[in-house]
Amino acid sequence: MSGLVSPAELRARFAAALSDMYQAEVPQYGALLTLVNDVNRATLAADPKLERSLAASGELGRIAGERHGAIRVGTADELRSIARAFRLMGMEPVGYYDLATAGVPVHSTAFRPVETDELAASPFRVFTSLLRLDLIDDPDLRTEAAEILGRRQIMTEEALSLLAEGEAANGLDEQEVARFLPALLETFRWHQRATIGEEIYDRLLASHRLVADVVSFPGPHINHLTPRTLDIDAAHRRMAELGFGPKVEIEGPPRRDIPILLRQTSFKALSEPVRFPGGGTGSHTARFGEIEQRGAALTREGRARYDRMLAGGDAAGAAGLPDDPDALRREELAFFRYRAADARYVPGATASLEALIMDGALVATPITYEDFLPVSAAGIFRSNLGDETRAGYAATGSRAAFEQALGDSVRDEFALYEREQAASLRGLERAFGWTEGSVTPR
Ligand code: OOG
Ligand code: NI
Numbered sequence: 001m002s003g004l005v006s007p008a009e010l011r012a013r014f015a016a017a018l019s020d021m022y023q024a025e026v027p028q029y030g031a032l033l034t035l036v037n038d039v040n041r042a043t044l045a046a047d048p049k050l051e052r053s054l055a056a057s058g059e060l061g062r063i064a065g066e067r068h069g070a071i072r073v074g075t076a077d078e079l080r081s082i083a084r085a086f087r088l089m090g091m092e093p094v095g096y097y098d099l100a101t102a103g104v105p106v107h108s109t110a111f112r113p114v115e116t117d118e119l120a121a122s123p124f125r126v127f128t129s130l131l132r133l134d135l136i137d138d139p140d141l142r143t144e145a146a147e148i149l150g151r152r153q154i155m156t157e158e159a160l161s162l163l164a165e166g167e168a169a170n171g172l173d174e175q176e177v178a179r180f181l182p183a184l185l186e187t188f189r190w191h192q193r194a195t196i197g198e199e200i201y202d203r204l205l206a207s208h209r210l211v212a213d214v215v216s217f218p219g220p221h222i223n224h225l226t227p228r229t230l231d232i233d234a235a236h237r238r239m240a241e242l243g244f245g246p247k248v249e250i251e252g253p254p255r256r257d258i259p260i261l262l263r264q265t266s267f268k269a270l271s272e273p274v275r276f277p278g279g280g281t282g283s284h285t286a287r288f289g290e291i292e293q294r295g296a297a298l299t300r301e302g303r304a305r306y307d308r309m310l311a312g313g314d315a316a317g318a319a320g321l322p323d324d325p326d327a328l329r330r331e332e333l334a335f336f337r338y339r340a341a342d343a344r345y346v347p348g349a350t351a352s353l354e355a356l357i358m359d360g361a362l363v364a365t366p367i368t369y370e371d372f373l374p375v376s377a378a379g380i381f382r383s384n385l386g387d388e389t390r391a392g393y394a395a396t397g398s399r400a401a402f403e404q405a406l407g408d409s410v411r412d413e414f415a416l417y418e419r420e421q422a423a424s425l426r427g428l429e430r431a432f433g434w435t436e437g438s439v440t441p442r
Helices: 009-024 027-048 048-056 078-087 116-121 139-151 157-167 174-188 198-207 209-215 230-242 299-313 325-330 353-359 372-383 399-406 413-432
Strands: 066-073 092-098 107-114 125-131 224-227 260-274 281-294 335-339 362-366
Touching: 009 066, 009 174, 009 224, 027 048, 027 157, 027 224, 027 230, 027 260, 027 281, 048 078, 066 078, 066 107, 066 209, 066 281, 078 125, 078 157, 078 209, 078 399, 092 157, 092 413, 107 399, 125 209, 139 198, 139 209, 157 174, 198 224, 230 260, 230 281, 260 335, 260 372, 281 299, 281 325, 281 372, 335 413, 353 362
Parallel strands: 066 125, 224 281
Antiparallel strands: 066 224, 092 107, 107 125, 260 281, 335 362
């Protein structure tokens, strides 16, 4: 025993502590959690097959935990220091999302666990956006915003010093964790106090609501958390019935027999009181609650089809994707994990993957999509910016610029799913003594 707390354990405890803090800060979020748990319980009661499959995959006990949260940082330095904290918790930057095309002046990545067992141990991830100061039109305001951000330190001394210790020792022990988590939470806490005067706040707000949200406060307060729902349509209806003020539509693909990608909805951000340095008060709208339901990860081809249909005005964006697991698999539109139905089964040397599946010897289950959708993210951003509509910025973001700010490359999400699919096939080859490559998806 090394005495070090594992990254998964640290991540799980961080997510739980963040949830407690957020429920205290935004009571409506606590009510949303209750609603989601009620809907999940009713869904399981009505669908024993779903309950059995969740039990078999070890997910049943963890349904209630948050799946993701989101923050927005102001500078490359802030992005790098928060990335170090996430790394200590086993979260790596995956994917690049350019929101400028949708009129939101940020680009983003998701810090998340990448290994299947790590995702199973604690799936928590943080959608992290970096403000693009270059998209503030007024050069004076741009300079001012940069100066304000340059003066703040979003991590406490305690968090930074324990982070350095954790990096040096490859982890933290129990006592260090007991100090690290509360120190780190300070970065995610809501501070009712703005660091700047009302006049600048108003100018930042006029430039873009999001600019004011990122620049005006001591740190990148968590702006939402998102639990997992087993039936997002039912949960969405319930939110409306109970007066949660949900956004009108569920983001993402429509309801299907074989769910794909990610569907999400949120209640709109609340207006919260703010104190300005001179004693003035105001209000700020940024923080909300969200729910999500995940489906199959699509291959590049599957995703390209989905994107084409979205672009072609098919808002549902899924009409061209067969709602049938065998078709999705044979046409290589979604990723699958393969396992033997019976460990004693020894197939003939010439058996094809397809024949083995048709025989019932192998079982293929869709790999869950663990990432985000830029169009949905933009929709979530927008509904929380007072639905102020704004055309896309002309200057699109670039992955290279984001990676330079991060000081690291972002992982390719498709490669991760592909690796997962290939690993499941290799596992079968090993288990059955098949020759390498004897079972391939084609
Ligand atoms: C992030 C919005 C994106 C999602 O679930 O797509 C997001 C934000 O509002 O900062 O969390
Ligand atoms: Ni979200």
